Amino acid sequence: MSACTPTVKIDPPDKPIVINLNVKIEHEIKIKVDKELDTLIENDELF
Structure with missing residues (x-):
């Protein structure tokens, strides 16, 4: 039995x-x- 092997391909945007x-x-x-x-x-008493 042979199985499908999924592939993922990612391309950068133009x-x-x-x-x-x-x-x-x-x-x-x-x-x-x-x-x-x-x-x-x-009253300026502080400074």
Whole structure:
């Protein structure tokens, strides 16, 4: 008995592979300051 032997052939594409990535990154930074420290900064007593 003879069996079929399957073969796999992989050919590279003729054109280069192009990957387009559109990435939008947004950062939101929130700083919380104690009320006492905030008044010190406003009155220039800290520096």
